[in-house]
Amino acid sequence: MAWIYFLVVAVFAVLGFYAGRSRAHAFRENGHNLHSLPGYHGYFVILAIIVPMLVLFAIWSTAETRLLETQALHSLPAAFQPTDDLSRATRLREIHNVASGQTFGEVPPEVRSVGEAFAHNLTLSHWAKLVLGMAFGAFGYLWATRRLSPHFRARNTVERAVKLILLACSIVAVLTTVGIVFSVLFETFRFFARVPWWEFLFGFQWSPQTAIRADQVGSSGAFGAVPLFVGTTLIMVIAMCVAGPIGLFSAIYMAEYASPRVRSIAKPVLEVLAGVPTVVFGFFAALTVAPLIRSAGEALGLDVASESALAAGLVMGVMIIPFVSSLSDDVINAVPQSLRDGSYGMGATKSETIKKVVLPAALPGIVSAFMLAISRAVGETMIVVMAAGLSANLTFNPLEAVTTVTVQIKTLLTGDQEFDSAKTLSAFALGFVLFFFTLAMNFVALQVVRRYREQYD
């Protein structure tokens, strides 16, 4: 249905454009001097048609399913009225299944008839939307064409509207952030209503399996996230131990030593490394690096878990190398040549110059690069999902299996989930911690550069 609607919008827009433009041409043939080019009259008509049509579509589409669902639930006989959220969701699924013609198992005839009525109403609503949309379009067309005249400032009006559209597009980014903050924050507060925040932040026990029914035994659910924070930190530290030195040294070599020929080979290598999807790194970590480390550990007489933090950390470190090196490369290149020349003039060798002059001058930038790399390592998901484990061990031993914040978010939110349980909500709380952490890291990185950067020019 949506396609038909958009097709109608497109057809109306094209027709409106030609109608508006030919009207403007007609003014011109009657000897009038136009304020705006005829095309702008056409664009004006387009805007007057599609804006109301699209606004109607957006509002109607958001509202219709919700209203019809409520109406369908109300029309159910009393015996089938849902009592809580869970049975409400089940009923709705049944109704939707009936409506889309795919029923699994037995559906009571009462529900079936409501489902069929729902499908009927939905179709009706689609057609009503289309007809009303066409009416809106026609109204917009009439309104616009009546305003067209030789003196009408079509260009100014259109340009004002275009500017508004551009502004709206740039606000999408802000809306995304607002959306993230609110969706995460809202669920997090709901989570903290069930589990106190101090228990979440400072508890040492993580086992999110909560009982679905009150009479179920066994899993009581513990939401102490410290093991996850420790696991994340452990893997991040391993990753930074790999990416820090290697990334920094490659940046130094590329910026200070490499001939253009070497640079033309080394730079693409790092770019390709940066372009490899993380799921590929995860595959490599789980199937090649982890067994390798395990057998190496056995040869040395060490007991290595098959999903060790070391494997995930090492591969993640390699993933971050290009990130560290490209940012550091930029900062090192930004150090003015005069500083180096001064150092050489004092008789220092190249490496002494780099160590004593270039790096200190570039330090704020390098620190901020490292912080961004850390936030990247903490937020990375696929490598740890595939190569690190699920067991929430509180350990700093890199040979044991640990779990991370992102792994838990992924695990808690895939598969069957009921949206109201503390288990599901805890994923949002973890997401909130993660989001807040990366935001803080970015902010600090920015401040470091601002505060300590030396202005050389």
Place this chain on the structure above:
Amino acid sequence: MTDISSPNRVFDVTSDAARARVRKRYRAEARFRAYGIAAIGFAALFLVALITDVVYRAAPAFTTSWLSIEVPATPSDIDPKGDGSVESIASGNFDAPVRARLAELLPGANDRVARRQLNALISSSGTEGFRDQILRDRDLVGKTVNTRVLLSDDADLFVKGQATDVVERAGAGQLTPSGTEGTITLSGAPPLRVSGFASADPSTLVRISGGWVKITGQQDGVLTGDVMMPLRDTAAADWKLVTFETSEGSRRLGDREVVWLQTLTEQGVIERSFNWRFFTNGDSREAELAGILGALSGSLFTMMITLVLCLPTGVAAAIYLQEFAPKNKWTDLIEVNINNLAAVPSIIFGLLGLAVFLNFFGLPRSTPLVGGLVLALLVLPTIIIASRAALAAVPPSIREGALGVGASHQQAIFHHVLPLAMPGILTGTIIGMAHALGETAPLLLIGMVAFIVDVPSGPTDAATALPVQIYLWSDLPEAAFAAKTAAAIIVLLLFLFIMNGLAIFLRRRFERRW
């Protein structure tokens, strides 16, 4: 100027101490340089190791093994209604004649367990080709047809040499079997030097008189063993010692199946061909049937939605921020926001998609529509930043020239600046899209991880995406799926390679320096 030379400290650059110091400094220099080379070398080495590993693992997935045999098209099985109609043949049992023929080729599988093992050599959909062949030419009913039957994934792996190595050596002297079937003894043997006969040891077999005997023990020149393939007779005969190097306990095929497959290979009825199915099938629980078409089309629809949403929005936002935005707090806020969004972990976008698109707006789960929406938001900052850089690179003279001949501000931008910035914008977009194509984590959260057999036909059908398919397959225990995973990775990398190549081409071809 000032005199800073101090009379009581004289440096003698020719002294041994000074020379040693200089040598030390030069050594430090060389060391430092070597660290740099080592760092880049490590990155390059890792990349080579990664790609070699993936290609090596993927190689088996690109071919598939068939049984090329003559099968009698028995009317009672394949034409149950007996009228030769299309419906009747379509409902026919094509497995039965193939199984019967296989039992003929491999005698000795008499009990139920053995029959089941034998049937398991063939893929569950292995006889589809046979059915299609008969449906194409219905005159073949009742005749003997030369057909190809797909092998199961385990059998396929053995044919590719991935299950176990088979080593054959001539035995000294002659052996006399005590029977042709069941558990028998073989007398007259020199002692075998083997580690043992448990299932954790390599399997030891004897080939004699056209049959196979699995050795289970030896004592004083007498070997005891189970017959895997029946012997012709009990006469004393020359023999061969065969070992399956991988122990029975650590492979999915039993010794008996290996014997059968080895026999079939020697009969020359197994052939290999390119695995087209991998590119034309959706997902499947059977490794030999699983393909990536479903994931590929899911990715395609997702990318379409992403491109349609993020390119116009991103370019519009970039134009506004670069050309029209007043310098004030709000503009600063938007800019800081975009930079921050670029650093937000991708899984957070998954949370956003789950909470806003699925739960608030009620969009359908597991669909490319929602995946495309989430990825569009994910790559939007990249595209905005790249587009702004491209717009900023257009020299002001172009803009001023247009304004000078009377264009409005917007006309100058849309008619003159934007076309010149387009190559840069497209390059940035392609790189952003390549990033989106490889992105997995947010798609997991919006339910694109379901096991979906059907190939999606539109953006609102439940689907999975290529990187998610890689993740799903990598989780499966079968060895054949590891090869599939690697093969899917190669396809993904190929797409990324093409996209990045296109971006580089665009940059080279249209980049202008003013």
